[in-house]
Structure formats: C-alpha cells, structure tokens
Amino acid sequence: MKGYNFAYLDEQTKRMIRRALLKAVAIPGHQVPFGSREMPLPYGWGTGGIQVTASVLGRSDVLKVIDQGADDTTNAVSIRRFFARTAGVRTTTHTSEATVIQTRHRIPETTLRDDQIIVYQVPQPEPLFRLEPSRIETRRMHALADYGLMHVKLYEDVARFGQISISYDYPVLVNQRYLMSPSPIPAFDNPKMHLMPALQLFGAGREKRIYAIPPWTEVRSLDFEDHPFRPIRAPHPCGLCGATDSYLDEVVIDDKGGRLFVCSDTDHCAERRAAGHVGSEGLREAAE
Amino acid sequence: MSASIDLPGFADPVTEAQATFRAVLDAMARPGTIHRAGQHLAAPAPLDGATAAVLLTLVDHETPLWLDAEAAPARDWLAFHCGAVLVPEPDTACFAVALSLPDLARFSAGSHEAPEVSATVVLQVPALASGTRYRLSGPGLREPEELSVTGLPPWFITQWQQNRTLFPRGLDVILCAGTMLAALPRSVSIEEG
Amino acid sequence: MAYVAVKGGEQAIDHAHAWLAEERRGDTAIPELSLAQIDGQLGRSVDRAMGEGSLYDRELAALAVKQAQGDLIEAAFLLRAYRTTLPRFAHSSPVDTSDMRIRRRISAVFKDLPGGQVLGPTYDYTHRLLDLELAHDSGGATPKCHDPMTAMPRVPDILRREGLMEPDGDGATEPGDLTRQPLAFPASRDVRLQALARGDEGFLLALGYSTQRGYGGTHPFAGEIRMGEVAVEIEPPELGFAIDIGDILVTECQMVNQFKGSKTVPPQFTRGYGLVFGFSERKAMAMALVDRAMRAEELGEEVTAPAQTVEFVLYHADNIEATGFVEHLKLPHYVDFQSELENVRRMRREHETSPPPAGGGLGEGAVRTLVNR
Numbered sequence: 129m130k131g132y133n134f135a136y137l138d139e140q141t142k143r144m145i146r147r148a149l150l151k152a153v154a155i156p157g158h159q160v161p162f163g164s165r166e167m168p169l170p171y172g173w174g175t176g177g178i179q180v181t182a183s184v185l186g187r188s189d190v191l192k193v194i195d196q197g198a199d200d201t202t203n204a205v206s207i208r209r210f211f212a213r214t215a216g217v218r219t220t221t222h223t224s225e226a227t228v229i230q231t232r233h234r235i236p237e238t239t240l241r242d243d244q245i246i247v248y249q250v251p252q253p254e255p256l257f258r259l260e261p262s263r264i265e266t267r268r269m270h271a272l273a274d275y276g277l278m279h280v281k282l283y284e285d286v287a288r289f290g291q292i293s294i295s296y297d298y299p300v301l302v303n304q305r306y307l308m309s310p311s312p313i314p315a316f317d318n319p320k321m322h323l324m325p326a327l328q329l330f331g332a333g334r335e336k337r338i339y340a341i342p343p344w345t346e347v348r349s350l351d352f353e354d355h356p357f358r359p360i361r362a363p364h365p366c367g368l369c370g371a372t373d374s375y376l377d378e379v380v381i382d383d384k385g386g387r388l389f390v391c392s393d394t395d396h397c398a399e400r401r402a403a404g405h406v407g408s409e410g411l412r413e414a415a416e
Numbered sequence: 417m418s419a420s421i422d423l424p425g426f427a428d429p430v431t432e433a434q435a436t437f438r439a440v441l442d443a444m445a446r447p448g449t450i451h452r453a454g455q456h457l458a459a460p461a462p463l464d465g466a467t468a469a470v471l472l473t474l475v476d477h478e479t480p481l482w483l484d485a486e487a488a489p490a491r492d493w494l495a496f497h498c499g500a501v502l503v504p505e506p507d508t509a510c511f512a513v514a515l516s517l518p519d520l521a522r523f524s525a526g527s528h529e530a531p532e533v534s535a536t537v538v539l540q541v542p543a544l545a546s547g548t549r550y551r552l553s554g555p556g557l558r559e560p561e562e563l564s565v566t567g568l569p570p571w572f573i574t575q576w577q578q579n580r581t582l583f584p585r586g587l588d589v590i591l592c593a594g595t596m597l598a599a600l601p602r603s604v605s606i607e608e609g
Numbered sequence: 610m611a612y613v614a615v616k617g618g619e620q621a622i623d624h625a626h627a628w629l630a631e632e633r634r635g636d637t638a639i640p641e642l643s644l645a646q647i648d649g650q651l652g653r654s655v656d657r658a659m660g661e662g663s664l665y666d667r668e669l670a671a672l673a674v675k676q677a678q679g680d681l682i683e684a685a686f687l688l689r690a691y692r693t694t695l696p697r698f699a700h701s702s703p704v705d706t707s708d709m710r711i712r713r714r715i716s717a718v719f720k721d722l723p724g725g726q727v728l729g730p731t732y733d734y735t736h737r738l739l740d741l742e743l744a745h746d747s748g749g750a751t752p753k754c755h756d757p758m759t760a761m762p763r764v765p766d767i768l769r770r771e772g773l774m775e776p777d778g779d780g781a782t783e784p785g786d787l788t789r790q791p792l793a794f795p796a797s798r799d800v801r802l803q804a805l806a807r808g809d810e811g812f813l814l815a816l817g818y819s820t821q822r823g824y825g826g827t828h829p830f831a832g833e834i835r836m837g838e839v840a841v842e843i844e845p846p847e848l849g850f851a852i853d854i855g856d857i858l859v860t861e862c863q864m865v866n867q868f869k870g871s872k873t874v875p876p877q878f879t880r881g882y883g884l885v886f887g888f889s890e891r892k893a894m895a896m897a898l899v900d901r902a903m904r905a906e907e908l909g910e911e912v913t914a915p916a917q918t919v920e921f922v923l924y925h926a927d928n929i930e931a932t933g934f935v936e937h938l939k940l941p942h943y944v945d946f947q948s949e950l951e952n953v954r955r956m957r958r959e960h961e962t963s964p965p966p967a968g969g970g971l972g973e974g975a976v977r978t979l980v981n982r
C-alpha cells in the first residue's frame with residue numbers, strides 16, 4: 129500500500145514487538161508488556177493479534193484469518209483484507225495451506241503442524257482480572273506464582289455447582305509455572321494447546337501485552353482430581369458433514385425451537401464434505 | 417580501529433530483517449535447532465554473517481548494547497547501522513555480543529515481576545553442528561534434542577545450570593557461527609551429551 | 610429450506626462502506642462543508658479532536674471531524690491512527706506558558722493582578738438562550754481587532770515568590786511517553802499528565818466532579834486559567850540553540866490546593882495542573898482536579914476515592930481504548946455463547962439427576978455464570 133511500510137508497521141515498531149515476542153517465547157505463558165501502537169482498527173477488533181502478525185509475516189507467508197472459527201465472518205474478512213492490502217501476502221481459507229493463522233475465539237480442528245504459527249487475538253490477557261482487578265496486584269501474584277485466588281474460585285464453583293462453571297477463556301497453567309488466559313476460546317479447544325506442534329503467539333493490543341507458548345509445551349487446564357477438566361461441546365453430529373468430534377455452532381432455523389448444529393470451523397466442515405462426509409441435513413436434502 | 421562502517425547493512429532491510437527474525441523466533445521456540453541467517457550480508461570483522469544479521473534485526477537505539485573485547489572492532493558498524501547505544505558495563509545491556517563465553521552472572525536477569533527485562537547474549541562460536549554434544553530438553557522440544565557446538569568452555573554447563581535455577585528470571589542466548597544460528601532460551605535444560 | 614452458511618462478509622463490508630460515504634455526504638443539493646468552515650466555525654470540535662487525538666494539526670483535525678460526521682471520539686481515533694505512522698524528528702522544549710500570547714486569562718484567587726482579568730471569548734456569562742438569529746445566514750459581524758496580550762505573570766509564580774507555593778519540578782529527567790512504552794506503576798507525574806491530556810473529557814469531568822463532592826476532596830481554587838498561543842521550540846543538537854517551529858493554541862489551568870504540610874515540608878499550597886490543546890477550558894480544569902487528586906499518595910494523604918487511584922484513572926481515561934473495548938461486544942461472540950449454552954444445559958441436566966452438594970440453588974447459580982462471565 130502506498131505510503132505505508134510492508135505490513136503497515138514501521139521497522140522500529142516491528143523490532144520492538146519482535147524483541148517482546150522472543151522474550152515471551154523464552155518465558156512461556158508470561159505476559160510481556162510492549163509498546164502497543166494505535167492501529168487503524170479499533171481496540172477490541174484484534175489490534176494485538178494484528179501487530180503480532182505484522183511483525184512475524186514475510187512475503188512468502190500464507191495467511192489465514194478466522195473469527196469464531198470461520199473465514200467469512202466480517203472481522204476476519206476485514207483483517208485478511210488489511211494484510212492483503214498492506215503486505216500483499218497470499219491468503220487462504222485452508223488451514224493446511226496457511227503458514228500463519230490469526231484467530232479470534234477458536235483453534236482450528238485440523239491439528240496444526242510445526243511449520244505453522246497461530247496468533248491469537250486477546251481481549252484480556254490477565255487470567256486473574258475477574259478476581260483481582262488491579263494489575264499491580266496480579267503482577268505480584270504472577271511473580272510469586274501465587275494462584276490461590278484462582279484455586280479458591282474453582283473450588284467455590286465445585287462447592288456451589290458440583291463442577292467448574294467456566295466454559296470459555298478457561299485458565300491454563302503453562303509449563304507448570306504461569307497461569308495464562310488462553311483467550312476466549314471455548315474450553316473445548318483448550319486440550320489442543322497442550323503439546324501443540326505449532327508455535328502459539330498471543331497479542332493483546334489495548335492491554336499492551338504479548339505472550340507465547342513454544343511448541344510441545346505442557347498446557348494444563350486447571351482442575352481438581354475428583355473434578356477433572358471436561359471440554360464441552362453440543363452433543364450432536366454436525367448437520368452438514370456429520371462430524372461428531374468438532375465444535376459446533378447452534379443455528380436457530382425457525383421460531384418453533386428448530387436448531388441446526390454445524391461445525392464452527394468452516395474450513396474443516398467444507399473439507400469433510402468435499403471428502404464425501406454427509407450430515408443429516410445433507411441426507412434430508414438428498415431424499416427430497 | 418575499524419573501517420567496517422563502510423560495509424553496508426541489509427540490502428533489503430524489511431525482507432532480510434523479517435527472515436532473520438523468523439529464524440531467531442523459530443530457534444528460540446525450538447531450542448537447539450539450527451537455522452540460517454545473514455547469508456547475503458557482508459559482515460564487519462570479526463562478526464559472522466549470522467551474528468551481524470541478528471543484531472541488525474533486533475538492536476536499535478532503545479536497546480543498550482555491550483560488546484566483549486573481541487567483538488569491539490565491530491563497534492562503529494553497529495553504532496551506525498543499528499543506531500546502537502554502547503554501554504561499558506554488561507549489567508545495563510539489553511543485548512550483548514561476545515566471541516567467547518562471558519560470565520553470565522554479570523548480565524541482568526530481570527526481576528520476578530519483569531523477567532523479560534533481561535539480557536539476550538549473542539554468542540558467536542567457531543562452529544555449530546560440530547564439536548561438543550549437548551543434550552537439550554524443555555519447552556519447544558517434544559523429546560530431548562542434541563546440539564553440537566564448537567568453542568564453549570567446560571564451565572558453560574555450570575553457568576547454564578546457574579541461569580536455569582533463576583527461572584523465570586534468566587538470560588537467553590543466541591549462538592551464531594558463520595551463517596548458522598541456534599538459540600538457548602532460559603527455559604531449556606542442558607546436559608553434556 | 611436447506612441451510613446455507615452465511616457467506617458474503619466481504620460484500621457486506623463493501624456495501625456498508627458505500628452506504629456510510631453516502632450518508633456522510635447527505636443531500637447533495639446542500640453544499641459540502643469545507644475544512645476551513647469546520648475549523649473556523651466548529652473550532653471547539655477541532656480543539657477536542659486534537660486534544661484527545663494527541664495531534665496538533667487544525668486542518669487534519671477538521672478533516673477528521675468531517676470524516677467522522679462530527680463524532681468527536683471517532684475523529685480523535687482517526688487522528689491517533691494517523692499520528693502513529695508519523696516519523697519523529699525531534700522533541701520540543703517545554704512550552705513556556707508564562708510567555709503566552711494571552712486571549713483569555715482569569716484568576717479566581719485574586720481580585721486583580723498584573724495583566725488583569727481577561728475574559729476573552731468565553732461562554733461564561735452568556736445566557737443560554739437559543740439564538741434564533743443564528744439559524745439564518747448571519748452574514749457575520751465586522752471583525753474587531755483583538756490584539757492578543759503578551760507575557761502576564763502566572764499566579765503560581767506570584768505565590769511562589771512568597772514561598773507559599775510548592776516549587777516546579779526540575780524537569781531534569783526525560784519525560785516518559787505512553788505512546789512508546791506501556792504504562793508501568795508507579796507512574797510518574799509526567800506520564801500521568803500525558804494520559805490525562807489525551808484522556809476523555811467526559812471521564813475527567815466526572816472524576817474531577819467526584820472530588821468536589823467528597824470522593825477525594827482537594828480544596829481547589831482556580832488559581833489561574835489562561836488560553837492563548839505559545840511558541841513551540843526545538844533544539845537540534847547540531848545547532849546548539851533553540852529554533853521556533855510555530856505556535857499552538859493551548860489552555861492551561863493551575864488549581865491551587867491547600868496543603869497542611871508534613872514533617873519535612875512547611876504548610877504551603879500545592880497544585881493540580883491541566884494543559885490541553887486548543888480552547889478546552891472544561892477539560893483543562895477537570896484535568897487539574899484529577900492531577901491533584903492522584904498526588905494523594907505522594908503528599909501523604911489517604912487514598913480512598915476513585916480519582917485518587919492512579920491505576921484506576923490511567924487505565925480508564927483513554928476513550929479510544931474504552932470505546933474500542935465497549936463496542937467490541939458487538940462483534941460475534943457466538944462461539945463463547947454456545948459454550949455457555951451447553952454449560953448451562955449440562956448443569957441443568959446434572960441438577961435434575963443429582964442436585965449439587967450444598968448451598969445456593971443451581972438455577973440462580975447458572976444465571977450468575979452467564980451474567981458474570
């Protein structure tokens with residue numbers, strides 16, 4: 129794009145972000161403060177993820193952007209266009225083709241490879257913020273690995289509800305040291321973070337924090353022995369491709385309580401259908 | 417002392433800095449794996465291509481730089497091309513360039529609240545992928561991996577173990593030789609293999 | 610009817626942009642606003658956009674106001690996003706407001722003082738009656754000459770001669786810059802003032818107001834408010850002397866606050882300080898109140914109120930951050946909502962088969978999860 133540097137950010141800013149990224153990788157799960165810049169997109173729209181992606185991206189990269197698991201959600205479209213415009217990189221909707229995947233709220237169903245990088249957009253990097261709003265305090269807690277507050281919260285959940293009631297942004301312990309927000313992905317996706325072959329980078333623009341999980345790193349969702357972590361998904365097969373192990377969107381199809389459950393990962397669903405898998409909706413149509 | 421200031425920096429700064437960064441990022445994410453950098457760079461003596469490329473990529477006026485005596489001849493080149501601010505004492509440096517293993521305890525290891533405010537030591541060694549074998553394990557590695565390095569003294573292991581005990585504080589090291597680099601983040605455990 | 614996943618995000622965006630452009634222009638039978646008109650006739654909007662946008666450029670600010678259809682937070686955002694792309698050539702020397710070319714200068718603590726009370730172009734004593742004459746093309750009054758007045762002593766300087774006012778900082782340390790380094794605590798006063806100067810006028814107004822109602826009172830007097838042009842100077846190292854690069858219009862407010870003294874400091878007046886681009890008196894005054902409130906800890910006062918809590922004020926003053934995060938709730942969150950739906954369904958199922966051990970009812974608890982998370 130005329131008048132702007134490759135991938136929008138100036139080189140000085142990229143250097144600053146790159147230094148933060150390297151420290152983040154060296155200290156898995158630790159939130160590294162960085163001089164987040166004001167981007168031409170609003171805070172909350174992925175400014176952190178965009179800055180991380182812009183600092184990582186090269187001319188030969190292939191970029192995939194998803195929001196809610198889908199490539200065609202408006203904000204994913206907007207961010208993909210931003211990079212197509214400012215970096216001229218090739219973009220794709222196919223998980224397997226991408227070298228860099230920027231995501232909001234999901235991890236693709238297809239297992240990521242060690243030559244891929246996933247960049248998460250993070251609205252709130254501090255996993256303790258609901259329990260202690262002061263970042264001066266939470267910083268001290270991370271320094272001491274003092275996570276008693278979170279354990280008490282989870283314990284109270286069990287005492288009150290008989291189970292842990294967190295269903296997304298479910299806190300994890302990284303490399304047995306740092307409590308970390310996985311970003312607001314559904315708890316269903318948490319196990320994918322554990323020993324993931326791909327490098328995981330997290331950018332929080334408004335809160336000015338970057339953090340990372342190196343490949344093959346232990347990422348444990350907090351739980352109790354007698355109340356183990358249980359990922360949740362709707363107990364249905366995908367209506368389009370019949371998948372029984374993917375995370376599902378619930379679509380309201382009429383005003384009589386009709387629901388259709390379909391894969392949230394649109395690329396995953398499309399590939400399955402291309403491979404001949406058919407769900408109940410497809411079967412119904414074929415019968416009509 | 418040095419005429420190396422005349423040597424150019426990256427011919428295509430945007431592309432080469434990005435490629436070098438990805439090499440370092442990958443190296444840091446997978447400790448001990450070897451990556452290429454600085455193949456197209458006329459590095460100032462005594463720096464190798466990889467060393468010079470890493471510095472061009474990461475160092476600027478915001479990151480105080482310390483050089484050991486052997487690396488000092490590259491001072492002017494680094495000041496000119498990186499805008500680096502050179503500091504006489506290692507403890508205030510964000511980055512350090514050394515041609516032989518310095519005493520790691522002399523660098524900032526960060527604080528418990530800000531362990532990221534620690535030095536990154538760019539250590540140029542005679543060779544990577546040959547020499548003493550080290551066994552690496554930790555985040556980034558599925559199973560223990562081997563890295564061979566020529567030119568590290570026997571007391572390196574003790575120094576590193578010391579660094580490892582500081583975690584999450586600690587230094588991170590980027591090893592460079594010729595146009596190869598590997599990284600040792602503070603999270604990695606190293607034994608002689 | 611077969612289910613088809615929603616597609617066409619790309620088209621929808623293009624359509625929205627086109628519609629927005631059309632709506633911005635409005636009825637093409639009506640002449641389009643020029644930037645000179647906006648700067649000349651909506652000057653206070655331009656001032657606010659510059660202040661919160663952190664960029665002094667009247668023409669660009671007028672453009673931002675036009676592009677944002679008069680939405681001033683949106684206009685400030687446009688300026689901020691532009692500002693970050695600009696290279697930095699130099700840092701200016703601190704502006705010298707005692708050398709201001711005065712358009713307005715009032716003090717509430719002295720009846721008269723050297724230079725006098727200068728009302729300037731103020732709304733203060735206007736009666737807020739809609740001027741129906743203004744509804745028509747007024748043709749404009751014949752401009753009178755308002756020669757700006759120069760160099761008037763500042764009230765705190767007058768008080769300081771008697772030792773009654775705390776001294777200025779020595780200004781020896783390099784000031785911080787929030788736009789380059791993330792906020793860290795404890796935040797020094799220079800960084801706090803930068804955050805307030807960029808902060809949202811409404812937020813500062815409400816916080817300043819809260820101190821007047823007892824939430825961290827500071828016994829303020831409006832020592833002086835002045836508005837006018839000051840010179841901006843830079844001192845290039847290769848020259849060794851300062852050069853004037855232009856004038857900017859600023860509003861400065863120095864609140865004078867009582868201070869009973871401490872073991873080491875005799876009783877004296879302290880200050881809350883406000884300095885804002887343009888004619889933005891309300892903001893400068895609110896800023897001065899909040900600045901003084903945030904000095905509570907430094908001055909050994911008890912920290913009890915929101916305006917005194919530095920972390921709270923600084924993290925919430927920026928309206929670009931705030932509007933982004935509040936408004937981001939309209940982005941799709943259906944993946945997370947789906948996980949909450951399933952969670953509540955599961956909890957209800959399990960409640961039916963085996964109610965939780967003890968304590969609160971599950972229905973209530975399930976709602977709590979949705980509300981709180």
Ligand SMILES: [Zn+2]
Nearest residue numbers: 366369391397
């Ligand atoms: Zn499907």
